Amino acid sequence: MESQKPLHRAAILIRENGGYHFDVQQIPVPEIQPLEVLISLSVSGVCGTDVSLAAGHVGPCCDILGHEGVGKIEKIGSGVDPSIAKIGDRVGVGWIQDVCGQCSCCRIPGGETRCVEELYSGRKRNGTFAEYCSVPARYLMVIPEDITIADELVAPILCGGVTAYKALKVCEAVRGEWVAILGAGGGVGALAVQYARAMGYRVLAIDVNIDMRDECLALGAEVFLNAQDDISSAVQKATGGLGAKAVIVTAGAKVAYQSAFKIVAYFGVIVCVGIPPLPESISFHPLDFIGTGVKLVGSLTGTRADTIEALRLVQKGVVTPKVQMTSLEDLSDAIQMVGKPGIKYVVRLQ
Template identity: 25%
Template sequence: MRTIQAPEPGGPEALQIVETDRPVPGPGEVLVRVVASGVNRADVLQREGHYPPPPGFPDILGLEAAGVVEELGEGVSDWQPGQECLVLLAAAGYSEYVTAPAGQLVPPPPGMDLVDAAGILEVAATVVSNMDLVHLSPGEVFLVHGGAGGIGSFAIQYAKALGCTVLTTAGSAEKLDYCRTLGADHALDYHEDWVAAVKEATDGHGVDVILDIMGAKYLPQNVRALAKDGRQVTIGMQGGRKGELDMGILLNKRASIHATSLRGRPVAQKAAICARVAEVVWPMLADGRIQPLHTERVPFGDVRRAHEMISAPGHRGKIVLVMD
């Protein structure tokens, strides 16, 4: 079968189509014939050599896929061959076939095209699990950085559906307008003093919860932007790994900082997160509280172009690789 790997770290040109044996589902696993694969910024990091798969997993890119159940491993009874599914993965989503524990499969959202759905599970699982962690509640003020990207596009809508006041940052007028169409109450240009803009927009209250993809670069500003008893959860390091933290400000605000990663979680945790997404998010998609993400479809063999697109300044929403 065809897979996509980066044998040597580098730019999009490092991506290669590599033939490998089709995997065989073990006990408790399901073999899925992939129809489309979601493209995520974590894939770019892996291609560059900064984010290898967890031990024991193949060096094949891809954290999510949509497809059809092909074969069941021993002990699996809640899926049947021929059923459509979405699957959350630690690796190997960029493949014609993939195996995963049965608990990491969910049915696609009702009425949603399977290819478009290929790009929703990883972002939904990331946002929902982290907002559960910090107990984002109705009436709170929420900020997500990078509002036009896959995580941001979903997080804006999810927080709004929960009844929060939503702020976001982005880097162009076009992206800021896009964030407003998703429901952002305040869309702030990160080239400007966005911390001051947060204070003004919230009448000095600050932000109760920050979902941060930047890491070190925004750490001091995020702490200043937090409200009393505020919570920050960092899920990415696009702005570096090591930053300066003013513990005095943090203590004075009784604030907290969390850092989490979805990829390496134990199977039981991933299964619980997948079930939570289907329980909470699928009804929001069904009744329109969350709109499907803007999705760009790229042929599987044109993966290099997909990686160029996700890193381009004008990128918004999700990109999915579609099998021939």
């Protein structure tokens, strides 16, 4: 008689009555293919993209979401190159699970984040809200042994942190210039404030939640502004009339993008990170760019190399995610708190 397959706990997305929640179920542990590895997950961060996927705002998704997973390799497929990884290696499972390595995007340095054969966690492959997951070995991210920070501090960097870090890398500002973080009070925004400070920028933190003023200043912002005030005048005053050389929009509200044009300097860069719910759109006139030289740049997430760089700043102690631990059973409640004051929720899995 065939032996029973081993089971593990997973939070299954349930949509009903116009809403969604997660049901913790016992399901079979994934069976890996020859070019995959099986990971025993210890924690998984909860991200704003999980909210968007669960709510159906960004298209179809899998039943198991999550893309900030940390764990150890438990099993390696028969076809995996042994130089890639070994059993027991600590690994991170981010938004990108695999890339083709052959398309026009993959052939551009750093372009694999937009691979046309996208395999994203929770979107086309089951994610990390479970005790185990299987991932292709080709794009596996083994965490270097000299990065010794706890798993719960690694998890938020695998998407939220590296997204903030990469946005700052492409914003074209140089050390000593002003960078504004719109949505600085949220989980990604609070990390962006810390990374901006660590990278040598002067930081303007802007948020509707004025209760985050002291928190943002403690994280490294020189100035905190209430987004509901006349921020155009306030930014001009704070920067000596220059405006912000770069504006990182981590908030998904339409008004955040409209505000960005009011505070960016001539020839400055607005980096889009926050995603308004589809099909909501934002309209700009060509003169917004022609007359000012302003660039509008979309930044998705970071590569594996970007992620390791972002983790090293946490290891160094100049960036520290503020985390709140939760459980799979409490995931339905925790996901409703995503984006609340500066906290990244992390699920303890094992």
